[in-house]
Amino acid sequence: MFVKVCGLTTEEQIDWAVDLGYSAIGVVGTPRSKRHCEHSRARVLADYARGRITTFVVALDMAEVTDLVEHFDVVQLYQWVELPNLAFCSSSEPSPGQEYEYFFYDASAGSGNYSAFPDWVRELPGQVVLAGGLNAENVAGVIADHRPFGVDVSSSVESAPGVKSYESMKRFKQAVRAAD
Numbered sequence: 211m212f213v214k215v216c217g218l219t220t221e222e223q224i225d226w227a228v229d230l231g232y233s234a235i236g237v238v239g240t241p242r243s244k245r246h247c248e249h250s251r252a253r254v255l256a257d258y259a260r261g262r263i264t265t266f267v268v269a270l271d272m273a274e275v276t277d278l279v280e281h282f283d284v285v286q287l288y289q290w291v292e293l294p295n296l297a298f299c300s301s302s303e304p305s306p307g308q309e310y311e312y313f314f315y316d317a318s319a320g321s322g323n324y325s326a327f328p329d330w331v332r333e334l335p336g337q338v339v340l341a342g343g344l345n346a347e348n349v350a351g352v353i354a355d356h357r358p359f360g361v362d363v364s365s366s367v368e369s370a371p372g373v374k375s376y377e378s379m380k381r382f383k384q385a386v387r388a389a390d
């Protein structure tokens with residue numbers, strides 16, 4: 211199963227994600243986030259991770275990360291734009307014609323708040339990833355109920371915004387593996 215860990219801010223955290231077998235990492239480029247990464251630093255992290263793990267740059271809209279798009283594998287936005295490598299995030303059903311590489315059902319945007327996932331996510335085409343308040347305790351139930359392509363986590367695997375915990379990342383990854 212695809213497993214992304216989001217809001218990384220250091221090379222060490224990238225090494226942890228690779229070692230623990232995560233599929234992808236996210237670097238948050240929007241200045242509206244408490245995990246905001248300066249863009250010069252985001253480019254360094256993208257270079258560091260390239261070829262080892264899939265990289266996502268995360269923002270609320272495209273204008274916030276135009277300068278970063280070419281440095282990352284996937285662009286994760288809470289706005290639909292026509293882009294071949296778009297991860298489209300929403301808590302509403304996408305309209306026909308809104309194409310994406312990934313669809314993230316995400317009502318959280320890094321808040322750590324969990325709310326039940328709607329039934330319609332099971333019917334969506336393509337690579338559907340569930341996000342929002344997932345942790346090592348609830349992720350198995352979510353996977354069993356919705357059988358998504360993947361899951362994404364941030365708040366529950368950190369000790370402070372942008373400060374990831376190796377032990378928590380490990381527990382989350384193990385919980386996903388056990389459920390998959």
Ligand SMILES: O=C(O)c1ccccc1NCC(=O)[C@H](O)[C@H](O)COP(=O)(O)O
Pocket residue numbers: 215216217236238240242243244245246268269270316318319320321322323341342343344362363364365366
């Ligand atoms: O992480 C942020 O601060 C953030 C801010 C604005 C837009 C998106 C953001 N994060 C996106 C993610 O992919 C998170 O991993 C996802 O929302 C789940 O977060 P959490 O509920 O904290 O596990």
